[in-house]
Amino acid sequence: MNFELTEEQQSVKKVVRKFVDKEIIPYIQEWDRQGQFQPHILKRLAELQLMGVCIPEEYGGVGMDYNTLAIVCEELERGDTAYRTAVSVHTGLNSMTLLQWGTEEQKQKYLVPQAKGTKIGAFGLTEPNAGSDVAAMKSTAKRDGDYYILNGSKTWISLCDYADHFLIFAKTDHDLGSKGITAFIVERTFEGVESKAIKGKLGIRAGNTGEVFLTDVKVPIANRLGKEGEGFKISMSALDSGRFTVAAGAVGLIEASLEASLKYCHERSTFGKEIGRHQLVQQMIAKMSANLEISRLLVFKAGTLKNQGKRNTKETSLAKWVSCNAANEAANDAVQIHGAYGYSDEYPVERFLRNSKAPVIYEGTREIHTVMQGEYALGYRQ
Numbered sequence: 001m002n003f004e005l006t007e008e009q010q011s012v013k014k015v016v017r018k019f020v021d022k023e024i025i026p027y028i029q030e031w032d033r034q035g036q037f038q039p040h041i042l043k044r045l046a047e048l049q050l051m052g053v054c055i056p057e058e059y060g061g062v063g064m065d066y067n068t069l070a071i072v073c074e075e076l077e078r079g080d081t082a083y084r085t086a087v088s089v090h091t092g093l094n095s096m097t098l099l100q101w102g103t104e105e106q107k108q109k110y111l112v113p114q115a116k117g118t119k120i121g122a123f124g125l126t127e128p129n130a131g132s133d134v135a136a137m138k139s140t141a142k143r144d145g146d147y148y149i150l151n152g153s154k155t156w157i158s159l160c161d162y163a164d165h166f167l168i169f170a171k172t173d174h175d176l177g178s179k180g181i182t183a184f185i186v187e188r189t190f191e192g193v194e195s196k197a198i199k200g201k202l203g204i205r206a207g208n209t210g211e212v213f214l215t216d217v218k219v220p221i222a223n224r225l226g227k228e229g230e231g232f233k234i235s236m237s238a239l240d241s242g243r244f245t246v247a248a249g250a251v252g253l254i255e256a257s258l259e260a261s262l263k264y265c266h267e268r269s270t271f272g273k274e275i276g277r278h279q280l281v282q283q284m285i286a287k288m289s290a291n292l293e294i295s296r297l298l299v300f301k302a303g304t305l306k307n308q309g310k311r312n313t314k315e316t317s318l319a320k321w322v323s324c325n326a327a328n329e330a331a332n333d334a335v336q337i338h339g340a341y342g343y344s345d346e347y348p349v350e351r352f353l354r355n356s357k358a359p360v361i362y363e364g365t366r367e368i369h370t371v372m373q374g375e376y377a378l379g380y381r382q
């Protein structure tokens with residue numbers, strides 16, 4: 001076991017940190033206040049070759065390992081959850097899934113431009129009445145000659161207004177439950193595709209999230225990903241990648257909460273000493289610091305299994321569950337340490353707290369991961 005980052009990983013970390021410090025952190029408070037996603041950041045991520053980190057070079061990516069992708073996500077979320085979410089959805093949920101399940105033709109047509117960042121990918125699984133319970137989805141795909149006709153609506157879709165390609169899951173057979181779901185690559189330009197952003201979110205206000213409506217969308221058979229009925233497995237394998245990037249991002253949020261808290265601990269004095277000298281404050285700092293280490297190790301363990309091509313659903317779920325809970329707790333404690341100042345957006349920690357809530361809900365709620373881990377421990381899930 002080697003706990004050192006490679007030279008390449010150190011240099012990627014440096015590049016992303018510099019980008020985030022210069023091009024996101026100085027502006028993010030205002031972007032968050034305005035609730036405005038900045039598409040120019042996607043262009044910059046593409047220029048920095050961060051939109052296809054572990055996609056092989058032959059498919060337009062840079063062919064780095066999974067732990068390098070984790071480092072990218074960690075550093076991005078130090079800036080803001082919105083841009084890490086963009087990479088999670090574009091790379092984790094969409095591109096990695098095309099890499100695993102796509103035909104050569106699909107990879108050339110859709111994956112190559114996505115890995116280069118010239119086209120953006122999104123993921124459409126969740127519906128108004130089907131979140132955790134994927135099999136309850138109502139969207140349909142009916143075969144009609146050389147096409148499928150898709151109807152339905154998807155919600156909480158990150159990058160809904162900016163994606164060029166959506167990975168959409170719909171039922172080809174209602175009677176088969178989860179085995180009746182099929183995956184499709186749907187282009188925004190296909191007639192009958194519309195999107196609408198959701199306003200008034202608690203957090204990730206600088207991100208773009210919303211609904212995608214599909215009305216009689218004609219999707220060529222060539223755009224079916226995998227076989228009919230394989231959609232549930234494809235969605236679960238996509239979540240193995242997506243959850244990994246969410247977990248890595250949460251590490252960055254813990255780090256950001258800790259950095260802000262350490263700074264404030266040295267600036268603010270009460271009862272004649274720096275607040276860092278008070279043991280109850282130290283307790284919160286110690287917890288953040290320990291959870292940063294624990295979460296990062298769990299992410300790297302899952303990433304190492306991925307690098308070895310081993311199934312990692314259990315380890316990825318554990319990393320996502322532990323690190324997202326820890327990030328939520330760290331952000332909450334960071335606000336507490338900042339006292340009343342933490343309650344205002346003069347300091348970044350209130351944004352961290354608001355942002356930390358979505359990752360304990362999306363890509364498997366805290367409860368789904370708790371149950372999965374319980375089932376793994378009891379031997380009910382392999």
Ligand code: CAA
Nearest residue numbers: 125126131132134156158233236237240313362363364368
């Ligand atoms: N890779 C490949 N195959 C997989 C798999 C994986 N990771 N996970 C499961 N499968 C296969 C299984 O092997 C099984 O195959 P067989 O039937 O051939 O044996 C089949 O899929 C069914 O698997 P399970 O029995 O594990 O399925 P389940 O019904 O017990 O799963 C669940 C239940 C774990 C709760 C699952 O439904 C789940 O994870 N729900 C949460 C969904 C979720 O995370 N939604 C998030 C939406 S996306 C999002 O949030 C993104 C965003 O907007 C930013």
